[in-house]
Amino acid sequence: MTKRAQNADADIGLNDMLCFAVYSANHAFNRVYRPLLNELGLTYPQYLVMVLLWEADGQRVGDLGARLSLESNTLTPLLKRLEALGHIGRVRDAADERQVRVTLTPQGAALREKARDIPRCILEASGLTLDDLVRLKTEIASVRDALERHASAQ
Amino acid sequence: MTKRAQNADADIGLNDMLCFAVYSANHAFNRVYRPLLNELGLTYPQYLVMVLLWEADGQRVGDLGARLSLESNTLTPLLKRLEALGHIGRVRDAADERQVRVTLTPQGAALREKARDIPRCILEASGLTLDDLVRLKTEIASVRDALERHASAQ
């Protein structure tokens, strides 16, 4: 508020912007996750894919993309890296050769145990109660859905 | 909750994660901003830098980085692109040659007019009232600050 004096008109500043709060919170989450995920040898987007596969194994590239709002241009290289690390396999579906099924290797399934206490670490780092975290998550997801509806309607 | 049945144990899924709500909301903001910023020929991070310079011209690279939580490895190439576009100038400070001052060109200052109604478009797309947006922004910024305190304390 000291610096805003230089700014004679009514435009909003960076700290007034919801998008910047989200952008910088996303960066902050990454910085908290990084040391935890380094233990597993995963990046944050790779971890999200593993979480999805731990939920349900054998999903198609497109299924993963639908959940993450990512397309094959991002997912294909990421999945190839997870495959090179030995965590997943990628096989074309015999019934429809266009589709690629992503499956956990035993190593990828086992990694879940090492990741088990990450959510607790994150909850602790956030300084929130579990109830507040759930409430905030729901609010943010609701705004995200509104933005996505607006974006797909042009 | 239908698919969770496949998942016999108590691990959390993607939709339970606050970090994913933030991650995907950030993507959704980008998708809403993209067509608006295409009109200006800016990317979203470039727009954030311009917002900072419209707040206060002549900041150092490090000042911008402190506000955005970015370092010179990210900012230097980004600023060079803004310079190539003719929106800013980058000059070494005569009093301390280590520092680089970033200043708006007349063209960069004028771009502010074309950006003026972006915040209103975003507010509309979010589906929130201004009061709810401010409240949510404050909550998210508070979590971000808690995460950053946790990250810098290792």
Next chain:
DNA sequence: CGTAATTAGATCGTACACGATGAAATCGTG
């Protein structure tokens, strides 16, 4: 004063993210 430590940016390599495009498989309709 002189040199070690610190600071500010820049550079490099790796990994997302995404628009645009390509290629192969499948589907739909005549």
Next chain:
DNA sequence: CACGATTTCATCGTGTACGATCTAATTACG
């Protein structure tokens, strides 16, 4: 059955992010 449209994934180019390292300028202190 045939052929154009659609679906699915892959590829390419550009632009963030970020750890690690480098260089030059300044500061600190003996």
